[in-house]
Amino acid sequence: MIPQELSDLFIHLTVANGIQVAILGFIGGILSGFIGSGGAFFMTPGMMNLGVPGVVAVGSNITHKFGKAMMGSKQHGELGNVDKKLGIFLLVTAFLGIRLAVMINTALFESGADGHGEKAQGAAADLYISLIFVFILSLVAISMLKDALSKQDGNGGPSRRIVDFLHRLKLYPIISFPVADVKVSLWVLLAVGLATGYLAGTIGVGGFIGVPAMIYVFGIPTAVAAGTELFMAMFMGAFGALNYVYQGYVDLRLVLLLYCGSLIGIYIGTYGTKVVKEIVIRIVTGVIIILCVISRGIAIPMYLRQLGLIDMNPDWDIYFNQASKVLLFAAGLSGSGIILFYVLRAYRHKRRVVSTLAGGKSSETKPAST
Amino acid sequence: MQITTISRGSYDKGKELAVALAENLGHLCVGRKELIEAAAKDGIPVGKMEVAILKPRHFSERLLLIKEHYQAFATAYLCERALERNLVYHGRAGHLLFPGVRHVLRVKVIEKVDQRIRLVAERMNLPWEKASRYIQDVDEDLHRWVKTLYGVDWNEYSQYDMTLGFENLTARNAAMALCSVAGMPEFQGTPASVRTIENLLLASRARLALARNKDTENASFRVECVDGVATVTYRPVDTPVAERIPEILGKVDGIKGVNTTMAAAHILWIQEDFSHSEETYGQIVDLANRWNAAVELIRYSSELDEDQAKLVPNETPRNASKASPDEYNGGIEDDTPESERKTEDDGGLEQTHTRLVKDGVSGGHLSCGGEIPRLLDTLESHVKFNLVAIGNVFASKEQAARTRMRRELISSLSEKLRIPVVETEELKQTYMFTFKQAVRFAVYLVLAASIFLSVFRNQGIIQQFIHSGTTSGKIQAAAFVVVVVPLFAFLYGNVAKTLLKLVRIE
Numbered sequence: 001m002i003p004q005e006l007s008d009l010f011i012h013l014t015v016a017n018g019i020q021v022a023i024l025g026f027i028g029g030i031l032s033g034f035i036g037s038g039g040a041f042f043m044t045p046g047m048m049n050l051g052v053p054g055v056v057a058v059g060s061n062i063t064h065k066f067g068k069a070m071m072g073s074k075q076h077g078e079l080g081n082v083d084k085k086l087g088i089f090l091l092v093t094a095f096l097g098i099r100l101a102v103m104i105n106t107a108l109f110e111s112g113a114d115g116h117g118e119k120a121q122g123a124a125a126d127l128y129i130s131l132i133f134v135f136i137l138s139l140v141a142i143s144m145l146k147d148a149l150s151k152q153d154g155n156g157g158p159s160r161r162i163v164d165f166l167h168r169l170k171l172y173p174i175i176s177f178p179v180a181d182v183k184v185s186l187w188v189l190l191a192v193g194l195a196t197g198y199l200a201g202t203i204g205v206g207g208f209i210g211v212p213a214m215i216y217v218f219g220i221p222t223a224v225a226a227g228t229e230l231f232m233a234m235f236m237g238a239f240g241a242l243n244y245v246y247q248g249y250v251d252l253r254l255v256l257l258l259y260c261g262s263l264i265g266i267y268i269g270t271y272g273t274k275v276v277k278e279i280v281i282r283i284v285t286g287v288i289i290i291l292c293v294i295s296r297g298i299a300i301p302m303y304l305r306q307l308g309l310i311d312m313n314p315d316w317d318i319y320f321n322q323a324s325k326v327l328l329f330a331a332g333l334s335g336s337g338i339i340l341f342y343v344l345r346a347y348r349h350k351r352r353v354v355s356t357l358a359g360g361k362s363s364e365t366k367p368a369s370t
Numbered sequence: 371m372q373i374t375t376i377s378r379g380s381y382d383k384g385k386e387l388a389v390a391l392a393e394n395l396g397h398l399c400v401g402r403k404e405l406i407e408a409a410a411k412d413g414i415p416v417g418k419m420e421v422a423i424l425k426p427r428h429f430s431e432r433l434l435l436i437k438e439h440y441q442a443f444a445t446a447y448l449c450e451r452a453l454e455r456n457l458v459y460h461g462r463a464g465h466l467l468f469p470g471v472r473h474v475l476r477v478k479v480i481e482k483v484d485q486r487i488r489l490v491a492e493r494m495n496l497p498w499e500k501a502s503r504y505i506q507d508v509d510e511d512l513h514r515w516v517k518t519l520y521g522v523d524w525n526e527y528s529q530y531d532m533t534l535g536f537e538n539l540t541a542r543n544a545a546m547a548l549c550s551v552a553g554m555p556e557f558q559g560t561p562a563s564v565r566t567i568e569n570l571l572l573a574s575r576a577r578l579a580l581a582r583n584k585d586t587e588n589a590s591f592r593v594e595c596v597d598g599v600a601t602v603t604y605r606p607v608d609t610p611v612a613e614r615i616p617e618i619l620g621k622v623d624g625i626k627g628v629n630t631t632m633a634a635a636h637i638l639w640i641q642e643d644f645s646h647s648e649e650t651y652g653q654i655v656d657l658a659n660r661w662n663a664a665v666e667l668i669r670y671s672s673e674l675d676e677d678q679a680k681l682v683p684n685e686t687p688r689n690a691s692k693a694s695p696d697e698y699n700g701g702i703e704d705d706t707p708e709s710e711r712k713t714e715d716d717g718g719l720e721q722t723h724t725r726l727v728k729d730g731v732s733g734g735h736l737s738c739g740g741e742i743p744r745l746l747d748t749l750e751s752h753v754k755f756n757l758v759a760i761g762n763v764f765a766s767k768e769q770a771a772r773t774r775m776r777r778e779l780i781s782s783l784s785e786k787l788r789i790p791v792v793e794t795e796e797l798k799q800t801y802m803f804t805f806k807q808a809v810r811f812a813v814y815l816v817l818a819a820s821i822f823l824s825v826f827r828n829q830g831i832i833q834q835f836i837h838s839g840t841t842s843g844k845i846q847a848a849a850f851v852v853v854v855v856p857l858f859a860f861l862y863g864n865v866a867k868t869l870l871k872l873v874r875i876e
Binding site for chain 1: 609832836837859860866867869870
């Protein structure tokens with residue numbers, strides 16, 4: 001049992017909510033393997049909906065991400081998809097970003113005493129995390145959907161407008177990265193590293209900024225962007241985990257429960273990318289993120305009330321929380337359901353040999369004996 | 371039947387040479403411009419593809435399909451003409467449009483850069499510096515085009531039979547010299563090479579038929595044809611349309627049968643002699659079934675080089691196994707009767723391939739001889755593989771030499787392809803579920819479960835320890851988490867991976 005003095009920070013875990021955390025991990029893992037991001041956009045708010053304070057949800061998730069990134073980065077490294085030099089440059093400022101994020105989160109968590117609600121202590125941090133979450137992920141989801149829908153005619157991959165613009169600016173010193181085969185201004189690198197670290201430390205989803213930034217701002221291939229991001233995530237996760245553990249905001253039980261689901265889900269999600277068309281991947285991802293954003297947005301009035309910023313009946317908190325939780329689970333379940341549907345269908349089809357034999361043009365098809 | 375390809379850049383004498391050669395020999399002359407115009411007329415957006423290639427990393431899935439369509443169109447267009455008349459083609463990469471056709475005379479034209487800059491400066495009325503930059507850009511574009519479309523370096527001289535410079539030679543005289551080369555026995559069409567062209571033409575027509583059909587236009591396919599039977603490999607994402615393939619190809623003249631294989635991955639199996647009764651065959655097919663993979667066979671023997679390389683001008687002779695390495699025939703091959711061909715010693719390649727087709731995991735087959743770099747060059751233009759399995763190669767060497775050369779081959783392939791390269795003996799150990807793996811699985815499961823249960827049984831103590839108030843307590847807590855978390859991730863991650871392997875989700 002968790003001691004009374006820590007019960008505000010670490011929730012009481014029953015078999016039921018323990019299973020819910022593992023399911024969060026499983027869905028997060030499927031989405032993570034499928035989309036290529038950490039899956040924190042689902043798991044962090046999911047844990048918050050289960051009553052985990054935002055700062056502990058972020059701290060536990062970033063710790064969970066650390067171990068997962070270690071395994072992923074190793075695999076990408078073997079395939080030559082990791083530009084270590086680029087990763088190290090980005091990490092320098094990413095650490096600063098994480099430190100900044102942890103300081104802000106901790107300060108906000110420890111403030112909030114001015115509020116009226118019984119949960120006012122964590123409300124400021126929860127509100128702050130939710131607002132950043134809604135803002136950043138709305139941008140990501142909208143651009144992802146726009147990109148997916150406008151590229152249906154196949155007019156090329158990611159836009160190079162920003163890359164070309166920055167090349168024209170020639171902000172010296174410019175550093176060459178042979179693995180990723182790009183040249184990037186040091187100042188741009190530092191800015192992207194800082195933003196990635198700050199977001200990883202604040203909402204645990206640095207990859208949503210890091211990977212698109214590497215593709216759209218640096219102009220590097222998607223596979224190298226994903227591999228380098230995992231390499232960074234390993235160090236950022238370790239650094240973030242150390243920071244949050246040092247502050248005492250990591251719930252080891254949640255980390256292990258998340259792993260129970262995520263490490264299975266991630267393999268299924270990765271398998272899904274082989275059997276689902278690229279356009280479907282982008283649309284499904286965009287819609288899932290939008291639903292997660294709405295789910296988090298629904299919880300915001302609750303935090304505003306707890307901080308005394310709006311006047312609302314405290315009994316309504318439960319409705320906001322439940323609505324947010326239902327929507328989040330609906331998003332995750334429907335998204336992972338679609339992915340599982342495709343995975344199972346492909347699994348069933350596996351392989352077949354169809355033969356048409358000579359003798360006119362009639363095509364008699366027959367499944368293989370395999 | 372003769373085919374000559376002149377690979378040229380811009381502002382050199384390649385076109386002039388091709389026209390003069392065709393005139394001297396009385397052959398049909400086809401240029402890149404004509405080919406591109408015909409492709410555009412057929413509805414292939416070549417311009418869009420070219421722009422995408424020139425802007426690296428802009429290649430979307432749709433453009434990859436356009437690339438497949440264009441390659442099929444170009445091969446079909448030139449094969450049709452080559453079967454009608456002797457042909458001289460001048461363009462960027464004509465030598466790559468007839469894979470496996472041995473009698474193609476492949477010529478590359480080089481011109482001094484200064485000469486080309488001068489020509490650009492004169493024609494476009496540009497200052498020297500701008501003209502030089504222009505030539506540089508044009509050359510870069512050409513390299514990108516060849517690399518993107520065929521995966522090879524345009525400047526790699528080993529892919530050409532001759533390279534001609536024009537510093538001391540006029541195009542007309544070069545054409546006269548080429549006339550006598552073109553008359554050599556190595557560059558005369560044979561019944562075998564005609565068959566290869568017919569197969570290529572049929573495969574290209576089949577690919578185009580799939581590209582032109584509304585149901586299959588957005589799907590990616592790899593088509594191979596042998597004696598009228600088409601083998602179509604498709605990706606799992608294209609499963610919904612795969613059932614339409616036989617019906618669509620049934621309407622293509624010359625197609626007698628269709629085999630379709632779904633492949634999410636490609637396994638390359640390199641060996642000197644194949645047999646479908648050996649244990650390795652079963653293991654590879656099992657692995658291919660787990661991965662939804664197609665298996666491509668390469669019969670590789672360094673011994674083939676000394677004899678066969680002399681009579682195989684083409685570096686990537688598909689189905690080259692039909693030529694016996696022991697007989698030098700001056701490039702002239704008989705149209706061996708079907709029954710006889712079957713009995714030729716090809717190291718079991720054909721038979722094993724047929725068995726793979728039956729098992730639904732065929733991904734193609736070819737022979738390759740020579741040193742390791744030649745094998746690497748052959749692989750350069752192939753599909754991306756996911757795994758390479760090396761079997762019994764360098765069999766004629768002594769034990770020590772064989773081990774060393776095998777190791778060298780594995781390290782060269784790993785470096786070049788950047789994918790796992792394993793010896794067939796290791797396959798079971800690495801990718802199958804063995805007793806050792808079962809023990810490891812059990813140990814990892816017990817350890818992971820122990821950590822899990824320890825944390826939950828002592829959750830109060832552990833969370834209090836993590837939330838310690840003192841600096842030394844915080845440091846100890848951080849060290850504890852940094853050790854326990856990755857350890858659990860490693861143990862449980864391996865357990866999860868093995869579990870999914872057992873249910874064949876990899």
